[in-house]
Amino acid sequence: MMTMSCLRLHFLSVKLLCFAFASSILMIDALVVGLSTCHPDQIQALMQFKNEFDSRGCNHSEYFNGVRCNNTTGAVTKLQLPSGCLNGILKANSSLFGLHQLRSLDLSHNNFTSSSLPSGFGNLNKLKVLSLSSNGFTGQVPSSFSNLSMLTDLNISQNELIGSFPHVWNLTKLSVLDLSHNHFTGTIPSSLLSMPFLSYLELSENHFTGSFEVPNSTSSSRLETLYLGHNHFDGQILEAVSKFITLKDLDLSYLNISYPIDLNLFSSLESLLSVDLSGNSISAASLRSYSYFPLNMERLVLSGCDIGQFPNFLKTLHNLELIDISHNKIKGKVPKWFWTLPHLLVVRVADNSLNGFEGSLAEVLVNSSVQILSLASNNFKGPFPDPPRFINLLNARNNSFTGNIPLSTCNRSSFKLLILSYNNFTGPIPQCLSNFRIVKLRKNNLEGSIPDMFYVGASIQTLDIGYNQLAGQLPRSLVNCSRLQFLSVDNNIIKDTFPFWLKVLPNLQVLTLSSNKFYGPMSPYDQGPLGIPELRILDISHNNFGGSLPASYFMNWEALSLKMNEDGSLYMVYNKEAYKNVYYIYEDVIDLQNKGLFMEQVKVLTLYGAIDFSGNRFEGNIPESIGLLKALISLNLSNNAFTGQIPLSLENLTDLESLDLSRNKLSGTIPNGLGSLSFLAYINVSQNQLKGDIPQGTQIIGQAKSSFDGNAGLCGLPLEQSCFEYSVPAMQPKQxxxxxxxxxxxxxxxxxxxxxxxxxxxxxxxxxxxxxxxxxxxxxxxxxxxxxxxx
Structure with a gap:
């Protein structure tokens, strides 16, 4: 019997092994789909290269999608890795450098942090395209790069590279060179500008200095794109640049030139379509005269150029599609003729002193072709005009607009982002909120109720209507908004119970209900755990919530249980192909009490973990499960009626920066573990019934005395009461x-x-x-x- 059992087990083991082996073969087959022309040793080399790194961030099914092999020899000729696939150090003996037949290699957007650029790249001398951008490479560019004589495209941008200009002038076939966003220093070699095929040169965001010598003849130059912005060139570079008559796209932003730029220098650049002079001073005489730019100019950026009047020369640029004159000192009204430019799509006039529009409000914008319009942070007053017919994005934040939000706002089918915060708008909220992706109406005087008209599949991601005079209840149709990430209705007069029904929203990260008339328990028996899966910020302060919280209350708060390190900013891309690099960045803003102060918090979606239950009627113990929320930065439970001891589990919140438990009925001692929280910059336990020693951690003894006032039994720094003055030692608990x-x-x-x-x-x-x-x-x-x- 034993023998038979052993045989059965042996047979079962063989079957399991065969199944595992077959599964592995199937997985490999899935990876190498489309590699039928590749030689086996080349596939093996690719697998070996992948295994040199931590590839857990890789989509394994896509790893070989960017591989191409020669139909005859089976050698790999193209390798393009998925973004974020590999993590680790790229070593000098990497199997990558054995792929000698490579023509195109793209390793961009991986993580080779702390890796220097191996000289082995110089062995791949058949390369025509090499992209190593956004990888964290450090050190200098090895001289072996000069061996890549077949290169036409070289991109090593957005790394941490240093040293002087790389040895690339031997690369006579080079057409595209991008060294931007590094730490290169020194001057630009004049031989670079003599390269016969160079058409695209990007050197922005480095530390280059001086000027450069222009070849005696530029008639043979093919240079069309030149980005020199954010460097330390001197003023002589302007005259040198003006000799490249083939230029179409020019960036000279933030060069710190000590004198105003005369726009006459660009009169010879008849092919110029786009120019960025941001951060430089512009000659006032240039602005008063008619344009020195070619009439076919499409994109002009003059942000932060100390301009004091609306540039009249724009009137002649009938092909203009994008104009950015934000962050200047322009006063008065926007001229009527400006909106009649026939191809105008993107307008940024934010951060000036503009106070109105010339012409009839009913007509001034409505017939404009503008799709992206930023009027933010000016002095605009009065009613808002009807928006352009094809508007996609409107930002009029921080002005003094009055009256109702125009009804025509709901008739613009392409309208996706509406930002009218910090104005004086009155009347109701538009009924068409479901049509938008972003709605920010914060700090106006809007009244009535929130429209209960959110349909299934609504695209709205952010709804911020805080600091208005809105009443009624939260609209139940919000449950249809599965994309909703940010919901703020704080500082209104909404009267409702807690919206447990929002827990069906899979992406909700920020919920602020503070300073309203919400009431009732936060843990009713029939609702079950709160459990909003992605919630990172919950502010229900200054309402009438009450009752006790069970010990397990915070167990299902998944997002706050994990530390977060993502970038919280969101962006909307302007999708016209000619302007694919034009984007509009916005950051969600929220008012939170942090470290004892009310302040605006930005980048709140993923970088910030906060809970504020202050100013309510909660009682009973603070749940010990609060210690499970490892991502908490700020915790405010002040001004309630909590009793019992401060939870020992708070010492698990190692990222905690602000803790406010003041004005409760807490008793016992302050847990010693709080003294070891190295980021705890603010703690307030005043007006409780605490006793015993104050933990003497560096962060705690540096707090103000007022943070511990109102606790008759506390002693030790920062209080004046010494613990040695107590004659009776504190009772130690039994073992x-x-x-x-x-x-x-x-x-x-x-x-x-x-x-x-x-x-x-x-x-x-x-x-x-x-x-x-x-x-x-x-x-x-x-x-x-x-x-x-x-x-």
Whole structure:
């Protein structure tokens, strides 16, 4: 019987092994789909290259999508990795440098941080295209790059490279060169500008200095794109640039030239279509005269140029599609003729002193071709005109507009982003909120109720209507807005219970209900756990919420249980192909009480974890499960009626910067673990019933005395009361009680995972016992390395 059992187990093991092997073959087949022309040793080299790195961020099914091989030889000729695929150090002996037949190599947007550029790239001397941008490469560009004599395109932008200008002038076939966003220094070699095929040169965001010598004859130059912005060139460079008559796209922004730029220098550049002179002073005489720019100019950026009047020369630029004259000192009204430019699509006049529009408000904008319009931070007054018919994005934040939001706003089918915050608008909110992606109407005088007209599939992501005079209830149709990320209705007069029904929204990250008339419990029996999966900020302060919170209250707050390091800014891309690099960045803003002060917080979607329950009627113990929220930066439970002790689990919140438990009925001692929280810049436990020693951590003893006032039994710094003055030492808890408390804390912290963990452990132990009992050695040898490989 034993022999038969062993045979059965042996047969079963073989079947399992075969199944695993077949699965691996299928996985490899899936990876190499489309590589039928590649030689096996080339595929092996590609797999070896991938295995040199941490590739857990890789979409393995797409790894080989960017591979092409020669139909005859089977050699790899093109390799383009998916973005974010590889993490680690690119070593000098990497198998990559054995792919000698490569013609095109794109490793951009990976993470080779702390890697220098290996000289092995110089061995790939058949390369025509090489892109290494956005990888974190450090150090200098090796001289071996000069061996790449076949290169036509070289992009090493957005790294941490240093040193003088790389040795590229031997690359006589080079057409595109991008060195931008690095730390290169020194001057530009004149030989660079003599390269016969160079048409695109981007050197912006470096530390280049001086000027450069222009070849005696530029008639043979093919240079069409030249980006020199954000460097330290001197003024002589302007005259040198003006000799490249083939230029179409020119960026000279933020050169720190000590004198105003005379636009006459560009009169010879008849092919110029786009120019950026931002951050430089412009000659006033140039602005008063008619344009020195060619009449076919399409894109003009003069942001931050100390311009004091609306540029009249724009009247002649009938092909103008984008104009940016933001961050200047322009006063008065926007002239009527400006809106009649026939091809105008993008207008940025933000951060000036403009106060109105010339012409009839009913007609001034409505017939304009503008799609993106930024009027923010000016002095505009009075009613807002009807928006352009094809408007896509409107930002009129921080002005003094009055009256109702125009009804025609709802008749613009392409309208996606509406920002009218910080104005004096009155009347109701438009009924068409579902049509927008972003709506920001914060700090106006809007009244009535929030329209309950959100349809299934609504595209809205951000709805900020805080600081108005809105009443009624939260619209239940918000449950249809599955894309909603940010909802702020703070500082209104909304009367409702807590919206537990919002937990069906899979992307909601920020919810602020503060300073309204919300009421009722936060944990009713029939609603179950709150559990909004992506919630990072919850502010329900200064309402009439009450009741107690169960010990497990914070167990299902998934997003706040994980530390976050993403960038919270969002952007909307302007999708006209000619202006694919034109984008509009906005950041969601929220008012939060942090470190004892009310302040605006930006980039709140992913960088900030905060809970504010202050100014309500909560009672009972603070849930010990609060310690599970590892991503918390700010916690405010002040001005309630919480009792019991401060949870020991707070010491688990290692990123906590602000903790306010003041004005409650808390008793016992302050947990010593709070003294070890190195980021805790603000703590307030005043007006409670605490006693004993104040923990003497660096962050705590540096707090103001007022943070501990109103607790008659507290002693130690920063209070004047010394703990040695107490004649009776504090009672130490019995060892049995202490052990019992520790067991309860441990049970609480692990209760959340135990339900899912125990069955998995039991099943795993059963499998281990089965295999260990018979120990088929050949199976162990095969599974062992595979297991280590995927560790």
């Amino acid at each position: 049995e009680d202490k052990e019992e408390e520790e067991e309860e804390d441990e049970v609480l912290n692990w209760k959340a995972v135990a339900i899912g963990f125990v069955p998995g452990v039991l099943f795993g132990l059963a499998i281990v016992k089965l295999i260990a009992s018979y120990k088929p050695e050949w199976l162990a040898k095969i599974i062992g390395p595979e297991k280590r490989k995927h560790r």
